[in-house]
Amino acid sequence: MVKGNYLGEFEHIVLLALLRLGERPYGMRIRQEIERRTGRSVAIGAVYATLDRMERKGYVSSWLGEPTAERGGRAKRFFRIEGEGARALRRSEDALGRMRLGLRVTRSNA
Amino acid sequence: MNRNPPRLAAALLNLIVPEEERESIPGDLAEELVTENRSRLWYWRQVMQSTRYLAGRSLRESGLGILGGGGVMCAGIFLIEIAARNLLPVITRIQPVVFGFTLTLLAVGVASAVAGGYIAARLGGDAGKLPPLVLGALFVAITGLWLVRGVGAAAPTWFRGGLILLVLPSAFFGGRLQTQRSEDE
Numbered sequence: 001m002v003k004g005n006y007l008g009e010f011e012h013i014v015l016l017a018l019l020r021l022g023e024r025p026y027g028m029r030i031r032q033e034i035e036r037r038t039g040r041s042v043a044i045g046a047v048y049a050t051l052d053r054m055e056r057k058g059y060v061s062s063w064l065g066e067p068t069a070e071r072g073g074r075a076k077r078f079f080r081i082e083g084e085g086a087r088a089l090r091r092s093e094d095a096l097g098r099m100r101l102g103l104r105v106t107r108s109n110a
Numbered sequence: 111m112n113r114n115p116p117r118l119a120a121a122l123l124n125l126i127v128p129e130e131e132r133e134s135i136p137g138d139l140a141e142e143l144v145t146e147n148r149s150r151l152w153y154w155r156q157v158m159q160s161t162r163y164l165a166g167r168s169l170r171e172s173g174l175g176i177l178g179g180g181g182v183m184c185a186g187i188f189l190i191e192i193a194a195r196n197l198l199p200v201i202t203r204i205q206p207v208v209f210g211f212t213l214t215l216l217a218v219g220v221a222s223a224v225a226g227g228y229i230a231a232r233l234g235g236d237a238g239k240l241p242p243l244v245l246g247a248l249f250v251a252i253t254g255l256w257l258v259r260g261v262g263a264a265a266p267t268w269f270r271g272g273l274i275l276l277v278l279p280s281a282f283f284g285g286r287l288q289t290q291r292s293e294d295e
Binding site for chain 1: 128131133135138140141144146160162163
């Protein structure tokens with residue numbers, strides 16, 4: 001079985017954040033969404049490094065928007081999940097679901 | 111209150127950010143600093159925490175990964191060279207010791223190749239493929255030269271042959287190790 005078919009934990013989280021944010025998500029919003037929902041501190045560099053890796057795998061695509069004043073005249077980079085990314089997400093979700101089936105994590109078995 | 115990013119942190123960020131993210135990452139941090147009223151300390155923390163992710167990518171794009179991995183491999187050769195030059199002549203009469211010592215040198219050579227491949231893959235990008243292979247070829251060439259001309263010529267044949275045969279796959283193995291690790295992250 002090819003290991004590369006499955007997402008790493010952070011890749012999985014980033015793809016879910018992209019799904020949650022819907023229209024035109026970009027780095028800052030993705031970072032905030034992950035931080036808010038997982039409660040863990042996230043570096044912007046980690047988000048972009050993961051998105052870059054997934055873009056090279058064909059899971060996401062990106063494009064530059066217009067520069068804005070509040071960003072010091074810099075443009076946003078928007079991201080979108082591609083079909084291959086959606087399939088990878090479904091594969092990982094299915095695998096996790098099958099692993100969870102019939103299990104309940106309690107203090108005694110965790 | 112000053113809502114501009116701290117100058118030094120912004121300069122550091124500019125230094126490490128990859129070319130294609132020169133707009134997006136500094137822009138995202140500047141925007142969040144203003145719109146979410148973040149502190150300058152928060153900005154510093156973001157830059158410092160991002161360094162390990164961004165610096166590797168910048169190095170990879172500039173092709174310096176090969177140099178980093180090459181440095182590790184050359185250090186390995188240097189270590190073998192010093193050990194062989196100083197110790198082999200002293201212990202040549204005690205055969206089991208010579209064997210153990212030479213085996214250790216071979217292990218150091220292989221470990222250097224694995225580490226070099228790993229570092230080249232880490233800094234050199236889509237690896238497991240080109241950077242460790244280029245590095246391995248370089249290592250084989252340097253090792254070969256050293257064996258022909260240097261003190262390595264005094265070492266047993268099995269050591270010389272083993273080193274040349276093992277370094278290329280070892281560098282490739284190091285590259286694969288790193289690639290698998292980054293897939294797990």
